[in-house]
Amino acid sequence: MVIRVVVVGGGVNGIGTALAVKQELPNCQLTVVSKDFTPDTTGDGAAGFWGPYLIKGTPDHKLVQWSQDTWNLFNEWYKSGDRLSWGVSLVPGVTVAQHEMPEEKWSHIPLSYKTLTQEECAKYGRKYRSGYRFTTLIAEASRFLPKLMARVEESGGTFMRKNLSSLEEVASTADIVLNCTGLGAKYLVPDDSVYPCRGQVMRVRAPWMKEFFADDSEDSSFCYVLPNIDTVVLGGTHQDNDWRREVDPADRETIWRNCIENFPSLKNCEVVKEWVGLRPCRTGGIRVDTDEIVVNNRHIPVVHNYGHGGCGVSTFWGCSREAASLAADLIHKYHGPPSKL
Numbered sequence: 001m002v003i004r005v006v007v008v009g010g011g012v013n014g015i016g017t018a019l020a021v022k023q024e025l026p027n028c029q030l031t032v033v034s035k036d037f038t039p040d041t042t043g044d045g046a047a048g049f050w051g052p053y054l055i056k057g058t059p060d061h062k063l064v065q066w067s068q069d070t071w072n073l074f075n076e077w078y079k080s081g082d083r084l085s086w087g088v089s090l091v092p093g094v095t096v097a098q099h100e101m102p103e104e105k106w107s108h109i110p111l112s113y114k115t116l117t118q119e120e121c122a123k124y125g126r127k128y129r130s131g132y133r134f135t136t137l138i139a140e141a142s143r144f145l146p147k148l149m150a151r152v153e154e155s156g157g158t159f160m161r162k163n164l165s166s167l168e169e170v171a172s173t174a175d176i177v178l179n180c181t182g183l184g185a186k187y188l189v190p191d192d193s194v195y196p197c198r199g200q201v202m203r204v205r206a207p208w209m210k211e212f213f214a215d216d217s218e219d220s221s222f223c224y225v226l227p228n229i230d231t232v233v234l235g236g237t238h239q240d241n242d243w244r245r246e247v248d249p250a251d252r253e254t255i256w257r258n259c260i261e262n263f264p265s266l267k268n269c270e271v272v273k274e275w276v277g278l279r280p281c282r283t284g285g286i287r288v289d290t291d292e293i294v295v296n297n298r299h300i301p302v303v304h305n306y307g308h309g310g311c312g313v314s315t316f317w318g319c320s321r322e323a324a325s326l327a328a329d330l331i332h333k334y335h336g337p338p339s340k341l
């Protein structure tokens with residue numbers, strides 16, 4: 001019996017999950033169904049900064065495990081000799097704030113994490129009271145998603161563009177469904193605890209900016225500067241329950257003013273693009289767990305993998321592997337041991 005697997009969602013988590021499923025169950029028949037694929041997913045506009053962020057509600061040990069797995073993958077790409085095509089760079093920098101920031105639970109994962117003294121923080125601006133420095137990996141999803149999709153295809157997976165109104169639509173022809181629909185899960189599960197956190201950014205050309213900088217203050221000075229390979233991402237906003245996808249001129253003003261206050265050299269740089277994305281947040285944090293739907297009296301197992309908020313790039317590989325492992329367990333439970341498949 002060939003097991004029919006449907007992954008719903010074409011973002012970093014859907015494509016990562018599809019690849020992890022193919023690694024776990026190489027003989028399955030795999031289809032990825034999604035309304036959007038790269039370059040139109042949330043991760044495509046994100047900087048791809050590795051740093052667990054805006055992810056309230058996820059247990060610390062899970063966040064650390066998922067982000068460690070993803071760090072390991074980015075590190076492999078970085079060392080592969082092909083890091084440009086994977087879109088990975090190694091970037092040092094600082095996060096500072098006007099409030100006290102505790103040491104991060106993930107501080108042992110990136111390179112050279114160091115808590116800054118008050119004097120060191122003040123070098124970035126007298127208002128800063130706490131902060132830390134580390135060297136991280138930045139992985140641009142707009143570069144690595146097409147490569148991951150090619151790997152899914154090489155392993156026999158196929159892609160279908162479709163806007164679903166329910167998971168049942170695909171479940172009737174599947175033996176298992178993996179739901180990686182980000183904000184779409186709000187309506188498809190349905191899950192009321194899913195909500196958007198609006199993020200507006202600008203991409204500029206400023207090749208002299210070699211370090212990342214994040215002002216994580218809880219007031220209007222919040223901003224970040226994140227170097228990518230060809231551009232630098234200037235941000236940003238984090239507006240909960242705001243569904244607007246258009247660029248807001250007032251947000252542009254704030255981003256520009258805050259970034260230039262910290263880095264006056266950005267003043268004359270060329271703006272390449274402005275973008276708004278909706279972070280798929282969830283009150284209880286990232287959801288990677290199992291479920292079941294019933295279609296025409298048939299019980300179909302489901303694995304959910306959504307709610308990654310502001311760090312879906314930083315955690316996608318750990319979450320994808322866990323989702324694939326849950327899928328393998330469910331297939332065993334519903335259809336017998338792998339030797340029979």
Ligand SMILES: Cc1cc2nc3c(=O)[nH]c(=O)nc-3n(C[C@H](O)[C@H](O)[C@H](O)COP(=O)(O)OP(=O)(O)OC[C@H]3O[C@@H](n4cnc5c(N)ncnc54)[C@H](O)[C@@H]3O)c2cc1C
Pocket residue numbers: 008009010011012013014033034035036037041042043044045046047048049050051162163164165180181182183184185188198199200201236276277278279280305306307308309310311312313314315
């Ligand atoms: C401004 C901004 C900056 C960010 N920066 C970073 C960063 O530096 N580092 C980091 O780790 N994270 C960052 N993030 C967060 C990160 O981009 C997201 O957490 C991540 O991309 C979510 O991926 P996903 O695959 O779960 O969801 P998505 O990319 O949103 O994908 C969901 C998929 O499901 C499909 N779908 C939804 N509903 C349906 C339906 N009804 N039928 C069919 N298909 C459906 C969609 O078409 C899409 O393909 C940022 C986000 C924003 C907005």
